[in-house]
Amino acid sequence: MRDAISLLELCAGSGKTVDIVLVNSAAGVSGRENVSQTVAAVIKKNNPAIFGIIGDFSSSAVDLLVFWQELISYYRDMLVMRTAPDSIRYLDLTEDEINDVKKNSAAFTRERLLYHIRLLEDAYITMQRSSNLKRVCAEMTLVRMTDDRLSETPDALLSRIAALEEKIAQGVFASPSPSVEAAGEPAEDKPESDSAAAENIPEPTPEKTHGSGTPIDFWNEVVKSVERSDIGLSFQLRRAKAVISGRRVTINVGDSFSESLINSPGNRDLIAKAISAAGDIPGITGSDISVTVSKEENSGDDPFEGL
CATH class of the missing domain: 3.30.300.180 (DnaA, N-terminal domain)
Structure with missing residues (x-):
């Protein structure tokens, strides 16, 4: 309570309207909106937006480690949203924040969320050890999160397999339906003459050699x-x-x-x-x-x- 009163006095002394932006700035945190924009950039594979967001943090008073903790917390909320039937019970969020998490979490499989959380945790440890490389580490990690093909780890492969299974379940890889005539009737099978059938027989092709050796x-x-x-x-x-x-x-x-x-x-x-x-x-x-x-x-x- 004492910290909250001190923060309120600090905000009131600025002479500005006390809103969530001013409170986040005074407390030295990035705010939920910035974290949500970062996740949206990862979903859309928008690398320029990622570099811009991290660049803004590097030139501001906000500690990049604090932002990283908030990003991990956001991913935790998305994981809860994707795995718990009654997820709202485990989320200490406003209604707008819940809707935001629900919208972004819909773009992830559980496997990809766990893979991203592992990347975020590893990057957090690295940034703690090498404070001079925080920006580089953050940018490299977020770019890697936009495309699972950029990593060779089993977690990345599992994430890609889960995405493939989801597309198959949705019928993305379903075979095309048979072609029909313009009138809507199936095309009739017409017998081919022996000469025409002979012409359609493909000639055998020599086996291809794969490299010299x-x-x-x-x-x-x-x-x-x-x-x-x-x-x-x-x-x-x-x-x-x-x-x-x-x-x-x-x-x-x-x-x-x-x-x-x-x-x-x-x-x-x-x-x-x-x-x-x-x-x-x-x-x-x-x-x-x-x-x-x-x-x-x-x-x-x-x-x-x-x-």
């Missing part, structure tokens, strides 16, 4: 070896093909997400170690491994693309 015939052993250390990585390798020329290894994948996951230095080193052991080929290092994207490896579009 010899296919690795012990690739399954490599995948099993990697699986003992990283299940997610082994899943991507199981869908890939690899060739070897000397000590140079080329791994062909079907999408950019698999490429980015396999291409990290730590994962390349793990794969190189597995190849050396399974193929009895000493001296292979992560720098000997290259990853290429070959659309032929995957007959359809990457189901994760755009999530």
Whole structure:
């Protein structure tokens, strides 16, 4: 109560109208509206807005750590809204704040909320240790939160899978309905003549080679070896093909997400170690491994693309 009276005297002494903006400024907090704008920028993948918001905080008297705590608290409120049937009981918010949280939380799955909270917590610890890097850490974290493909962690992959499952449940990936005639009647099947049918038979195409080298015939052993250390990585390798020329290894994948996951230095080193052991080929290092994207490896579009 004493702190509240002191804050009221401070606001009254300013000679301005005492409203929520003045109180937030006097207390050194960012305010709920700024936090909501930040979450909206993450939802819309609006990176310029994110840089602008963090830049404003860096040049103001508001401590970025205080704003970060409020952002984590906002994400907690959204998680409660998405998981608790009677969520209002656990939220100490006004009616307008509840409506705002409800609107923003509708854009998230539970998995993505938990993933973002983990990122926010890690960034908070980093900003506590390195006060000079608060702005950089905040900007990098928020940009990463706009696109789950920018992270290789299992939490990010789980978030993308949850988004994919939600789209499937909504029928986003449903097959198109059969075409009909202009009059609305199904097109009749017309028998083809033998000559026409022969013309429609596709000519066999030669098997495509994936890079220069010899296919690795012990690739399954490599995948099993990697699986003992990283299940997610082994899943991507199981869908890939690899060739070897000397000590140079080329791994062909079907999408950019698999490429980015396999291409990290730590994962390349793990794969190189597995190849050396399974193929009895000493001296292979992560720098000997290259990853290429070959659309032929995957007959359809990457189901994760755009999530």
